[in-house]
Amino acid sequence: MVEQTSKKGLTKADVVRKGKQLCNWGKWGKDDELGVLNYITPEDIIEASRLVKKGKVFRLGLELDENGPQKGLFGGRYNPLHHMLATGTDAVQGLQDAAPGLRYADDMINLPTQAASQWDALSHVFAEDKMWNGYPATLVDSRGAHKNGIEKFANKMVGRGVLLDVALYKNKDRLADGYGITIQDLDETAKSQGVEVRRGDFVIVNTGQQADCLDKGEWGGYGGGDAPGLAFETVDWIHEKQIAGICSDTWGIEVRPNETIDGTNQPWHWVTIPYIGIVHGEIWYLRELVADCAQDGVYEFFLSAPPLVIPRGTGSPINAQAIK
Numbered sequence: 001m002v003e004q005t006s007k008k009g010l011t012k013a014d015v016v017r018k019g020k021q022l023c024n025w026g027k028w029g030k031d032d033e034l035g036v037l038n039y040i041t042p043e044d045i046i047e048a049s050r051l052v053k054k055g056k057v058f059r060l061g062l063e064l065d066e067n068g069p070q071k072g073l074f075g076g077r078y079n080p081l082h083h084m085l086a087t088g089t090d091a092v093q094g095l096q097d098a099a100p101g102l103r104y105a106d107d108m109i110n111l112p113t114q115a116a117s118q119w120d121a122l123s124h125v126f127a128e129d130k131m132w133n134g135y136p137a138t139l140v141d142s143r144g145a146h147k148n149g150i151e152k153f154a155n156k157m158v159g160r161g162v163l164l165d166v167a168l169y170k171n172k173d174r175l176a177d178g179y180g181i182t183i184q185d186l187d188e189t190a191k192s193q194g195v196e197v198r199r200g201d202f203v204i205v206n207t208g209q210q211a212d213c214l215d216k217g218e219w220g221g222y223g224g225g226d227a228p229g230l231a232f233e234t235v236d237w238i239h240e241k242q243i244a245g246i247c248s249d250t251w252g253i254e255v256r257p258n259e260t261i262d263g264t265n266q267p268w269h270w271v272t273i274p275y276i277g278i279v280h281g282e283i284w285y286l287r288e289l290v291a292d293c294a295q296d297g298v299y300e301f302f303l304s305a306p307p308l309v310i311p312r313g314t315g316s317p318i319n320a321q322a323i324k
Helices: 012-021 035-039 042-049 088-092 183-193 209-216 234-241 267-276 287-296
Strands: 057-059 081-086 106-110 118-120 158-165 202-206 245-248 279-282 300-304 315-317 321-323
Touching: 012 267, 035 279, 042 158, 042 300, 057 287, 158 183, 158 287, 183 234, 209 287, 234 267, 267 279
Parallel strands: 158 202, 202 245, 245 279
Antiparallel strands: 057 321, 081 106, 118 279, 118 315, 158 300, 300 321
16 A cells, blocks of 8 residues: 655655655666666567658757746756858858868757756755765766666657546646646546556646647746646655656646645655656646647657767657657
């Protein structure tokens, strides 16, 4: 019997206790850096590929530009900055003809790895002084994550994706800020959609928050403020279902304001990343996928979502692809 934790009034002690109860450290050996991605087998990937019926591809990445959701509300994150290094105006003025003698355009992007649609690595959040699999938090230093770096996922983020459109199930365009999505909500959404969540799945939760911000042309507090999201109790669901990834259209997946009373920030993160070992896909762009799933009633698909190969990175921007 899983010990249930109160939905309200959580303390740091409650959060740590739940983390230790659901701890997967050592399950795949003392040297593991993949966490619950170990649940995905080659056979699962082959089976997921059979979900491609229409050859229709949906991008799940938000645009990487200065109009993104970041307002410095968390960790000083800022929106991507796109700069040109060489342009067509340079070329036609003859500025490139002498050296290198080739007319071309070149550019660069400067951005925090978690500014837009992204994966969190298992080195991103600590449970006190430890990260996933019990590695010391001090192994993430000024040169990056010497354990649990995002590069370990470079050939792992493929498999069966499942969209749980909780907003649609609740007959809402957008769930209200502060609405905590419960285990019952997740199960009933899946049942209403006729889809089963299985071991090794990447589960994507739609709240409608991002689409609402895009429609209004204003991000407000999206990048760190109040939001609908998964209630703390869903850590039990995630652990029991043995899913491989949890993703959403919000900044941090979990409900905000948080359910704690002592200032413990992002308590769900404390349990999911360092103790359970599950990766987070955050700020995912879901608009076209949501519309198509509602139209054809098919909420499962092949998902390909590799991170950039950033050695020792604690996160990575992505443009995940859902293929139906």
